[in-house]
Amino acid sequence: MRAASLLLIIATLLFSEYANSQNIQKPVQKDWTRVYIKDVGHFDIPPTMEIQKGLFKKFVENYREVNGYDTLQLTVQQKGVNDFTKESHETFARIMFETTIGEEGENLPSNFDMSSLGQEILTDMGKQIDELYKNAIMNSPEFKKVGMKLIEWYPMKFEMINGMLCYHMSWKRQFSSNPYVLVHMYIFQNNDRDHTLTMSYRINDADIWKADFEKVLNSFRITNLK
Numbered sequence: 001m002r003a004a005s006l007l008l009i010i011a012t013l014l015f016s017e018y019a020n021s022q023n024i025q026k027p028v029q030k031d032w033t034r035v036y037i038k039d040v041g042h043f044d045i046p047p048t049m050e051i052q053k054g055l056f057k058k059f060v061e062n063y064r065e066v067n068g069y070d071t072l073q074l075t076v077q078q079k080g081v082n083d084f085t086k087e088s089h090e091t092f093a094r095i096m097f098e099t100t101i102g103e104e105g106e107n108l109p110s111n112f113d114m115s116s117l118g119q120e121i122l123t124d125m126g127k128q129i130d131e132l133y134k135n136a137i138m139n140s141p142e143f144k145k146v147g148m149k150l151i152e153w154y155p156m157k158f159e160m161i162n163g164m165l166c167y168h169m170s171w172k173r174q175f176s177s178n179p180y181v182l183v184h185m186y187i188f189q190n191n192d193r194d195h196t197l198t199m200s201y202r203i204n205d206a207d208i209w210k211a212d213f214e215k216v217l218n219s220f221r222i223t224n225l226k
Helices: 003-021 061-067 121-140 203-219
Strands: 033-037 041-045 047-052 072-080 093-100 148-161 164-175 181-190 191-204
Touching: 033 121, 041 047, 041 093, 041 181, 093 203, 121 148, 121 181, 148 181, 148 203, 181 203, 191 203
Parallel strands: none
Antiparallel strands: 033 041, 047 072, 072 093, 093 191, 148 164, 164 181, 181 191
């Protein structure tokens, strides 16, 4: 056996072993792409979407798969927007990921059972969190735009997704006279930080995006639990 071939085999085995130690797996859906975020985890995106360019360095593919995008923010959009294709403007879809780091113990553990608090405390806590985030969203730069309107707000819910606690908020918005957009925000608790996955699409394009976005959500995993 040639030395070069032997080195290739050894390198492949070493990468495979390291990848397994980092929970590197293939996407759960055929033709989908698994997006790795360094020191956080991963989620899958469909072939109809792409990562927004302009903010990230290009990585060697294997390096990126193992180490992930080294960022606190990442945006995924309908395919073709990066190349300004005509077809990409016929619909609208966004997946935005953001990590906010605070103080140790500031947030709940990711596996915390909210039902252990009791219904009275849970209801009161839910109302406070709902009001806090609704005010923050209404005062965000997005809603400061002229022509941006909140059409409907849906009350916050505590949910366990893939064994991880999150606050789930959703709302319907409209910019100018454009079609309504449905927004789902999932804030995952992780001790000294929270991870926010915000997914939005035009309501009249729900047949394109709704089912896939549910799969994106179900693919999200935090592998760096605090």
